[in-house]
Amino acid sequence: MSIARIEARFAALAREGRAAFAPYVVAGDPDAETAWRILEGLPGAGADLIELGLPFSDPMADGPTIQRGAARALAAGMDTAGVLALMHRFRTSDTSTPVVLMGYYNPILNCGLDAFAATAADAGVDGLIVVDLPPEEADPLADALGARDLALIRLATPTTDEARLAIVAHRSAGFVYFVSVTGVTGVKEADAATIATQVALARAATRLPVAVGFGIRTAQRAAEIARIADGVVVGSALVEEISQSLALNRDPAPKVLDTVATMAQAVRSARTSG
Amino acid sequence: MPPVLALEDAYARAKADEAFQAELAGYLKDYVGRPSPLYFARRLSEHHGAKIWLKREELNHTGSHKINNCMGQILLARRMGKTRIIAETGAGQHGVATATACALFGLPCVVYMGAVDVERQAPNVLRMRLLGAEVRPVESGSATLKDAMNEALRDWVANVSDTYYLIGSAAGPHPYPVMVRDFQTVIGRETRAQILEAEGALPDALVACVGGGSNAIGLFHPFLADDGVRLFGVEAAGEGMKSGRHAAALSGGRPGVLHGAHSYLLQDGDGQILEAHSISAGLDYPGIGPEHAWLREVGRARYLTATDDEALEAFALCARLEGIVPALESAHALAKLSEVAAEVGRDGIVVLGLSGRGDKDLASVAPRLERLG
Numbered sequence A: 001m002s003i004a005r006i007e008a009r010f011a012a013l014a015r016e017g018r019a020a021f022a023p024y025v026v027a028g029d030p031d032a033e034t035a036w037r038i039l040e041g042l043p044g045a046g047a048d049l050i051e052l053g054l055p056f057s058d059p060m061a062d063g064p065t066i067q068r069g070a071a072r073a074l075a076a077g078m079d080t081a082g083v084l085a086l087m088h089r090f091r092t093s094d095t096s097t098p099v100v101l102m103g104y105y106n107p108i109l110n111c112g113l114d115a116f117a118a119t120a121a122d123a124g125v126d127g128l129i130v131v132d133l134p135p136e137e138a139d140p141l142a143d144a145l146g147a148r149d150l151a152l153i154r155l156a157t158p159t160t161d162e163a164r165l166a167i168v169a170h171r172s173a174g175f176v177y178f179v180s181v182t183g184v185t186g187v188k189e190a191d192a193a194t195i196a197t198q199v200a201l202a203r204a205a206t207r208l209p210v211a212v213g214f215g216i217r218t219a220q221r222a223a224e225i226a227r228i229a230d231g232v233v234v235g236s237a238l239v240e241e242i243s244q245s246l247a248l249n250r251d252p253a254p255k256v257l258d259t260v261a262t263m264a265q266a267v268r269s270a271r272t273s274g
Numbered sequence B: 001m002p003p004v005l006a007l008e009d010a011y012a013r014a015k016a017d018e019a020f021q022a023e024l025a026g027y028l029k030d031y032v033g034r035p036s037p038l039y040f041a042r043r044l045s046e047h048h049g050a051k052i053w054l055k056r057e058e059l060n061h062t063g064s065h066k067i068n069n070c071m072g073q074i075l076l077a078r079r080m081g082k083t084r085i086i087a088e089t090g091a092g093q094h095g096v097a098t099a100t101a102c103a104l105f106g107l108p109c110v111v112y113m114g115a116v117d118v119e120r121q122a123p124n125v126l127r128m129r130l131l132g133a134e135v136r137p138v139e140s141g142s143a144t145l146k147d148a149m150n151e152a153l154r155d156w157v158a159n160v161s162d163t164y165y166l167i168g169s170a171a172g173p174h175p176y177p178v179m180v181r182d183f184q185t186v187i188g189r190e191t192r193a194q195i196l197e198a199e200g201a202l203p204d205a206l207v208a209c210v211g212g213g214s215n216a217i218g219l220f221h222p223f224l225a226d227d228g229v230r231l232f233g234v235e236a237a238g239e240g241m242k243s244g245r246h247a248a249a250l251s252g253g254r255p256g257v258l259h260g261a262h263s264y265l266l267q268d269g270d271g272q273i274l275e276a277h278s279i280s281a282g283l284d285y286p287g288i289g290p291e292h293a294w295l296r297e298v299g300r301a302r303y304l305t306a307t308d309d310e311a312l313e314a315f316a317l318c319a320r321l322e323g324i325v326p327a328l329e330s331a332h333a334l335a336k337l338s339e340v341a342a343e344v345g346r347d348g349i350v351v352l353g354l355s356g357r358g359d360k361d362l363a364s365v366a367p368r369l370e371r372l373g
Helices: A003-016 A032-045 A064-075 A080-091 A105-111 A113-123 A139-146 A162-169 A192-205 A219-226 A236-247 A252-273 B002-015 B018-032 B042-048 B066-079 B093-105 B115-120 B122-130 B145-158 B176-199 B214-223 B290-297 B308-322 B328-334 B337-344 B359-372
Strands: A020-026 A050-053 A099-103 A127-130 A154-156 A176-179 A210-213 A231-234 B038-040 B051-056 B084-089 B109-114 B134-138 B163-165 B205-209 B230-238 B254-258 B261-265 B301-307 B349-354
Touching: A003 A020, A020 A032, A020 A064, A020 A210, A020 A236, A020 A252, A032 A050, A032 A080, A032 A252, A050 A064, A050 A080, A064 A236, A080 A099, A080 A105, A080 A113, A099 A105, A105 A113, A105 A127, A105 B254, A113 A139, A127 A139, A154 A162, A162 A192, A176 A192, A192 A210, A192 A219, A219 A231, A219 A252, A231 A236, A231 A252, A236 A252, B002 B018, B002 B066, B018 B066, B038 B176, B042 B051, B042 B308, B042 B337, B051 B176, B066 B093, B066 B163, B066 B176, B066 B214, B084 B093, B084 B145, B093 B109, B093 B122, B109 B115, B109 B145, B115 B122, B115 B134, B122 B134, B122 B359, B134 B145, B145 B163, B176 B214, B176 B290, B176 B349, B205 B214, B205 B328, B205 B337, B214 B230, B214 B290, B214 B349, B230 B290, B230 B308, B230 B328, B230 B337, B261 B290, B290 B301, B301 B308, B301 B328, B308 B328, B308 B359, B328 B349, B337 B349
Parallel strands: A020 A050, A020 A231, A050 A099, A099 A127, A154 A176, A176 A210, A210 A231, B051 B349, B084 B109, B084 B163, B109 B134, B205 B230, B205 B349, B230 B301
Antiparallel strands: B038 B051, B254 B261
């Protein structure tokens, strides 16, 4: 499975003629039990691929919403071993939905790259996105993951020019994650025409599917992106639902899964209605 | 990566450009007031039993070594056509130096500062505002220097087209550690000439405090090839190394990656970054410049630690014996003078990097100084 699971999912969606909907949640947010109910419910709510955040103490690429989610998860005792345990449990009931972990380098380095790759593969993880690891420094991790058939998914941003896209695409696996704004998660929104141009550039540099994330907060916006990219990632809008539910003393799981269902529906109907 | 690659390229060109170096030298002389004196501290020498010289960086304009680096980087920012400057600060010394340089060139300036530090370094906050900078308190994480750096990085990636991020320590992604070191080596180059002039010999030891490590690397670097010159960095041991509440990344941390640098870090078993603790806001960083990690690994420099209490005692001692109120950061280096003096002996020459002045610290240390008597 692993890289193959990601490839199979994108291939199937290409045959359906639609983009993947990929929700992002922080593993363990707001606590292990609630996070499990959210994770377990994501495929049924319409997630084609799941990005599971590894909580980190210093998430410098994230806006305030995801910072708060990571802080909640860490305060509730989540750690790397806990995230992988969550994944293990997920794979007992779902073997077809690809899951990629998204996080920062230090906790992974701390585990040891080979040890991390081995335990992640055992837990049923399919790929990894490391936001603070540039391609110039990524070979050791790419080697470790490659030995377990796990994908190291690379990030491109609006400041990534054509020459650099070639560097990003080299050794990339699974898909390329295009960050649609210059900035952190969940704050700004770029216009669809600009994103379309940049996605076209990324497609010219890689044969891999191109997913777009950062700054997609509404179903309407998700549908717009679904018309131009192979995948749509929504994170802050979901983590914000958790914050709001907690503030109202309500169970966040149903609210998050409702939002996922609405957005997944928008992505599914984007190309037929648009 | 593209922003730091562009910076690396621009810095390499500036470094090789004589016009840039001449312009920088001019500002360092006439605006900063360099060279800073190398002063023979007679009473400290008698007290500790070695020939102790103080490299008086606290006499620079703005009161610390931080201005050396700010002048270099602000000239670079101007060459790069950047029109907005951001910075992080701990004790506020780097924030004040950045705000000063921005005022000099009429550039808008935003300084990120942990909310805890905003509280304990009120005089510097006032100075930055007076100089026209906007001080943004950072509430996330431990609300200290590392969180201010996270927030500055977030600002930079969102505004990279017009914004220059002026990092104050020998930390962060390449080329910052190298560039900050280069701009701070003026300390060591002057020291070398001054001590040869005064003593006719190289020093037996150099001592400097280390948070991120910019003043220490600036003092050490021109002496790296001189094997007879022993190098001592002093990290903040906070409430004591055994308490776990300290800021000593080399002495109490493990290798890791934070803010784009691979170095020693305070971290837990899961690789989460731990909060650093020190009475000195300027040493309150859980990492350390990567070059210090290297100097320690190859055995060229040694790294000692000084607790809050030791630093406070040294702070008061320096004031009484020399009439100089040092910054709490520099007081950590002063606190290890006895140890270093014991190693070099009565005729040994020790140069201590007095990185900043302590006026900013008076309010926050007053209650604890009274307890010390």
